[in-house]
Amino acid sequence: MLLEGKGLGYRYDRRGDWIFRDRNLSVAAGEIVGIAGPSGCGKTTFAKLLAGCAIPGEGEVLYGGMPLAVKGYSPVQMVFQHPERAVNPRWRMQRIVAEGGMPEPGLLEAMGIAEEWLGRRPGELSGGELQRFCIARALGGGHKDADRRRDDDDARCADAGANLERRAGNREAAPAWPGLHQPRAAAAAPVVRPDCRVGGLTVCCLLLIGAVVLDCQDVVSARVKQQ
């Protein structure tokens, strides 16, 4: 099993209520798993645990049978629901995408990323354009080169609320799926795993190929599936 979550539980406050407990999930290489549930039930949190972006309150995450490393480049990459919260607003796209290791030639083009955008900052892209970069970063060469150490985890895990500072010049952006105008239509049917219940519900974000956790409602296009 490539990725396994065992008995996972999480609460944001050490004495607060559990958001969920005793959740299990396993993803084999080549498999796509969907997790669904109503807004606020814990899909993103669950995905963050699997990607090593948050530490489980109980239970463990195994990657290839070994505990998932919390430091350094994670072999499990996450694509966040809101790309604007998952990038450092002051960096240029060149640097942001390189965080995931140099993407293979052709990937940027396949994602519909224009070369000219590499010199821009996140606020200078549309929401969908920014999300394409986040996907390219997650699919980047890094996961084939898992020793590579990342010195800056927080940009990626910014979502966790670490960035309370009000960012100057915040602009727009979105979880729009690139080029996908009819999300429901183009959605690849996720493999629904009834054994994975978060907040008492079935299936959310999407676990892709055991290496990338996509957190978008607008599931996935065939192009990305092939990566």
Place this chain on the structure above:
Amino acid sequence: MALLEVEGLTVSFRRQSGLFRQRTMEVIHGLELTVDAGQVVAVVGSSGSGKSLLAHAIMGLLPDNAHYSGSIRYDGAPLDAARQAALRGKEIAIVPQSVTYLDPLMRVGKQVRHAVAASGEGGEQLQKQVFARNGLAEETARLYPHELSGGMARRVLASTAIVSGAKLIVADEPTPGLNEEAARETARQFRELADAGCAVLFITHDIQLALSFADRIVVLYAGTVMENAAAADFAGDGERLRHPYTKALWQALPGNDFKPLGGSQPHPDKLPPGCLFAPRCSHASEECGSQRPEFMPLRDGAVRCFYAS
């Protein structure tokens, strides 16, 4: 009379290219639309087509390196920078696409109550009502933005505009990340606001959602409007639709042929010389490759195509 009138809107960005050279890139070209009081006008178009920039131009939120020309009128008078600043959050409100617009240091209930205060009414009651209506638990009011899930943040942003009492609301993709029922509920509330006399400009990727409650559909492509149609024109084989791109969008929907359109939208740096849609259009002629069609009224709507009938 239209409450919002946008005419010949053009937006471009100056960028440093090399040490001494500046380059201008035009991302919105000659864009036209109007929204009447009582109307929901949906703007649909793919990623990068200029939807958010349109919203920001109306609200006066374009970044400093953006340059715009053309006319934006609100309630019969030009909506210039001073007026935008004076009316923003009061008479005109935006639901921003980015959740980073929420103030990270203020509890979200208070943010929504502040929006109410802008229109001068008692806040707490309205905030509670709008949260209940949007499926946000009462405790949510005490949370900070980073404590919200993605879908909750969207609903808080929409709530802010809903209680604002604004007469013109521009909602920039308020529904992604919401499940179908929640998205429909959001749409219903904007419909009710319009029925009560607001003008609503609703930006979305979701054509089906737009068709379920909007009066008019404005189709954006590569920075300009290709077609302005009544929602009712989207029916049957799309024979009432005016533009090949709109027809292709309609045919790509699951209930119809589900036929995807090949190719992709041109980058603003590499716009084709003629019709912006020509490289993907199966009806393109030689003229289409060299001349850019004007936006012309047609059958109670408007279209940018030489051969529309």
